[in-house]
Amino acid sequence: MTKFVTLTTDFGLNDSYVGQVKGVILKINPNINLIDITHQIPAWDILRGAFVLNSFYKYFPKGTIHLVVVDPTVGGKKKDLLIQTKDYFFVGTDNGVFSFIYESEGIKEILEIKNDKFFLNKESSTFHARDIFGPVVAYLSWGVEISQFGPKAKDCIKLNLPLPEIKKDSIKGEIIYIDRFGNLISNISKEHLNGFEKREFSITIGNRKIEKLSRSYFDAKSKQLLALINSSNFLEISARENRADIVLGAKIGDKLRINLK
Amino acid sequence: MTKFVTLTTDFGLNDSYVGQVKGVILKINPNINLIDITHQIPAWDILRGAFVLNSFYKYFPKGTIHLVVVDPTVGGKKKDLLIQTKDYFFVGTDNGVFSFIYESEGIKEILEIKNDKFFLNKESSTFHARDIFGPVVAYLSWGVEISQFGPKAKDCIKLNLPLPEIKKDSIKGEIIYIDRFGNLISNISKEHLNGFEKREFSITIGNRKIEKLSRSYFDAKSKQLLALINSSNFLEISARENRADIVLGAKIGDKLRINLK
Amino acid sequence: MTKFVTLTTDFGLNDSYVGQVKGVILKINPNINLIDITHQIPAWDILRGAFVLNSFYKYFPKGTIHLVVVDPTVGGKKKDLLIQTKDYFFVGTDNGVFSFIYESEGIKEILEIKNDKFFLNKESSTFHARDIFGPVVAYLSWGVEISQFGPKAKDCIKLNLPLPEIKKDSIKGEIIYIDRFGNLISNISKEHLNGFEKREFSITIGNRKIEKLSRSYFDAKSKQLLALINSSNFLEISARENRADIVLGAKIGDKLRINLK
Numbered sequence: 088m089t090k091f092v093t094l095t096t097d098f099g100l101n102d103s104y105v106g107q108v109k110g111v112i113l114k115i116n117p118n119i120n121l122i123d124i125t126h127q128i129p130a131w132d133i134l135r136g137a138f139v140l141n142s143f144y145k146y147f148p149k150g151t152i153h154l155v156v157v158d159p160t161v162g163g164k165k166k167d168l169l170i171q172t173k174d175y176f177f178v179g180t181d182n183g184v185f186s187f188i189y190e191s192e193g194i195k196e197i198l199e200i201k202n203d204k205f206f207l208n209k210e211s212s213t214f215h216a217r218d219i220f221g222p223v224v225a226y227l228s229w230g231v232e233i234s235q236f237g238p239k240a241k242d243c244i245k246l247n248l249p250l251p252e253i254k255k256d257s258i259k260g261e262i263i264y265i266d267r268f269g270n271l272i273s274n275i276s277k278e279h280l281n282g283f284e285k286r287e288f289s290i291t292i293g294n295r296k297i298e299k300l301s302r303s304y305f306d307a308k309s310k311q312l313l314a315l316i317n318s319s320n321f322l323e324i325s326a327r328e329n330r331a332d333i334v335l336g337a338k339i340g341d342k343l344r345i346n347l348k
Numbered sequence: 349m350t351k352f353v354t355l356t357t358d359f360g361l362n363d364s365y366v367g368q369v370k371g372v373i374l375k376i377n378p379n380i381n382l383i384d385i386t387h388q389i390p391a392w393d394i395l396r397g398a399f400v401l402n403s404f405y406k407y408f409p410k411g412t413i414h415l416v417v418v419d420p421t422v423g424g425k426k427k428d429l430l431i432q433t434k435d436y437f438f439v440g441t442d443n444g445v446f447s448f449i450y451e452s453e454g455i456k457e458i459l460e461i462k463n464d465k466f467f468l469n470k471e472s473s474t475f476h477a478r479d480i481f482g483p484v485v486a487y488l489s490w491g492v493e494i495s496q497f498g499p500k501a502k503d504c505i506k507l508n509l510p511l512p513e514i515k516k517d518s519i520k521g522e523i524i525y526i527d528r529f530g531n532l533i534s535n536i537s538k539e540h541l542n543g544f545e546k547r548e549f550s551i552t553i554g555n556r557k558i559e560k561l562s563r564s565y566f567d568a569k570s571k572q573l574l575a576l577i578n579s580s581n582f583l584e585i586s587a588r589e590n591r592a593d594i595v596l597g598a599k600i601g602d603k604l605r606i607n608l609k
Numbered sequence: 610m611t612k613f614v615t616l617t618t619d620f621g622l623n624d625s626y627v628g629q630v631k632g633v634i635l636k637i638n639p640n641i642n643l644i645d646i647t648h649q650i651p652a653w654d655i656l657r658g659a660f661v662l663n664s665f666y667k668y669f670p671k672g673t674i675h676l677v678v679v680d681p682t683v684g685g686k687k688k689d690l691l692i693q694t695k696d697y698f699f700v701g702t703d704n705g706v707f708s709f710i711y712e713s714e715g716i717k718e719i720l721e722i723k724n725d726k727f728f729l730n731k732e733s734s735t736f737h738a739r740d741i742f743g744p745v746v747a748y749l750s751w752g753v754e755i756s757q758f759g760p761k762a763k764d765c766i767k768l769n770l771p772l773p774e775i776k777k778d779s780i781k782g783e784i785i786y787i788d789r790f791g792n793l794i795s796n797i798s799k800e801h802l803n804g805f806e807k808r809e810f811s812i813t814i815g816n817r818k819i820e821k822l823s824r825s826y827f828d829a830k831s832k833q834l835l836a837l838i839n840s841s842n843f844l845e846i847s848a849r850e851n852r853a854d855i856v857l858g859a860k861i862g863d864k865l866r867i868n869l870k
Contacts (some may be wrong), residue, residue, distance in 0.1 A: 113670055146367075335696055385625055404625040404628040406632075526626050579629075
């Protein structure tokens with residue numbers, strides 16, 4: 088049966104780091120189908136890594152192994168984790184990158200990866216993804232029992248995520264992600280809105296006001312701002328055929344506010 | 349039998365959009381071999397998408413499904429199309445991105461994708477590629493009859509492509525594509541030249557003149573401009589080990605002119 | 610059996626050049642598993658291509674074919690090579706890109722690719738990777754005898770690599786590669802150090818001094834410079850959670866010096 092391993096890293100696309108990891112994995116299990124998600128997580132940006140992981144993992148076939156390498160803090164004191172949920176496996180450093188998974192998936196087991204008989208390089212390594220995560224992922228795909236990789240861990244580190252402030256007639260949130268099209272994605276989910284969107288309200292961001300929730304990116308005049316619930320179920324500020332980040336001069340951390348009328 | 353699906357999008361490589369689409373496709377048909385062409389079509393640049401598609405599709409095995417997502421104008425009024433030609437399938441939005449295919453391939457059938465039983469998300473979606481195109485491509489690869497996906501469409505939108513102006517002793521054309529090496533690709537094809545290249549002629553672009561057609565990129569002195577028929581059979585202005593776009597300060601839409609002597 | 614072909618090119622990710630090569634290969638052998646290493650080798654940067662190739666090739670399964678296309682100097686006088694080593698095949702232009710392989714691998718055979726019955730396009734071509742290397746790689750993966758592709762070649766071009774200057778109490782080297790994280794990789798290997806690292810020494814680069822060799826990227830205070838033997842066994846100057854290239858204003862070719870105390 089085809090086994091899928093997805094790769095989400097901060098390695099970039101100019102060096103051979105991704106290639107080295109791919110080689111190590113395929114040498115151990117040539118039947119793995121490696122799927123590149125992105126290698127452009129900005130270096131050390133754990134929040135973005137966590138957000139990206141949360142947005143794609145659930146679309147993959149059951150049994151997929153998701154390898155996430157963002158700021159592995161190699162040689163630091165952080166643990167290497169193998170997490171099993173109902174449908175998936177996750178492998179990476181215990182630095183907060185699994186924060187959203189922890190909330191959204193039923194976690195069955197968390198292990199600390201410690202058994203160096205599975206490592207490519209038993210000595211101290213400066214390249215965890217190649218020497219530890221790669222081989223672990225490959226042996227896992229062969230069906231090695233997860234308990235073989237190390238002892239159980241109690242918990243994993245969760246990022247102190249900015250949560251929206253929800254009141255009776257207002258919600259205050261902030262921009263947590265800006266995508267390639269300049270769309271501004273907030274930390275306000277469909278669940279947080281909880282019916283707000285069916286009443287009259289306005290959204291204030293910077294010195295601009297948006298008076299309704301659109302159903303599509305084309306539900307506004309050309310170049311105009313709009314707000315919608317996006318494909319990941321978060322409130323998003325966009326601009327028709329335009330970049331909302333530039334229109335608003337917006338950046339990560341900027342506040343937005345929903346007021347009921 | 350291995351089924352190939354190529355992916356050409358404007359999603360970029362920094363977000364998880366490509367990853368979400370890949371997951372959806374592989375969940376439905378894990379035997380598909382997904383081939384990334386490029387995800388760097390500039391946002392909303394339909395002409396470039398059409399040009400890129402035309403330059404690679406015919407090199408793939410028969411039966412390959414080519415998914416093209418450029419400016420899907422989600423929620424707009426444009427149709428979603430499934431096109432069958434003699435050797436391939438094409439899936440994408442009816443926005444002109446199939447213009448060149450329409451000319452170069454014998455089109456057997458054009459369908460409007462409408463049958464929401466194949467959609468991931470039957471409600472209005474802001475992410476067509478994941479919720480509609482992905483599943484359609486995957487079910488198509490399983491051998492679902494194309495008529496299942498929707499009704500026949502008469503035609504597809506064709507871009508108003510700039511055509512060269514051909515006279516007895518001159519051809520006027522323009523630059524329609526600049527590649528990563530700074531090569532300037534014109535809208536004048538080998539067919540348009542129709543023997544011109546065997547006679548004495550000169551090519552004028554900006555305030556520069558090129559006096560002959562080279563057979564290779566090395567058929568000029570170092571750093572000098574040259575012209576040749578490129579690997580896609582278009583007249584291209586290049587510079588040996590240099591960027592012709594910078595040498596000439598050239599951009600898309602710039603005119604060039606061939607004069608017989 | 611799965612056959613792997615790795616792709617390392619200077620084609621970039623915005624055009625369809627990579628896609629064309631992939632299509633040609635898969636049309637001839639649809640069972641090949643194509644692995645992208647990088648397509649971002651800077652145009653014409655042969656040294657970087659050679660360095661990248663050397664850093665990943667050995668992690669792949671035996672029998673893997675490594676296709677390297679950097680500055681193919683199409684139409685120039687350079688040869689097209691097929692190199693067989695104990696475990697791998699290498700295909701590319703004889704321009705120095707195989708310099709490190711030549712040193713590190715036992716080369717069994719070097720052939721000049723000449724037999725145009727395997728070419729996609731028998732006429733003069735401006736796109737070697739698609740018309741010559743792609744088909745050769747694909748037929749090779751089918752098991753065609755390597756002698757079929759052309760006559761034996763005696764040798765391949767080796768770059769004039771900058772070698773460190775090793776004295777009794779000092780080593781002078783230079784930066785030959787800067788990676789995505791701003792790490793400065795020198796031409797001084799673990800072998801060149803030959804025990805130096807076990808004695809008291811200092812490393813001078815620019816107007817800065819580093820007084821010891823770290824074992825990991827976290828063996829320094831936040832933002833501080835450090836030196837270590839990296840995952841490819843070269844001396845590397847790094848900065849904890851920072852970019853050493855920016856801290857030092859360093860670039861390729863900059864000198865560094867190790868002095869025993």
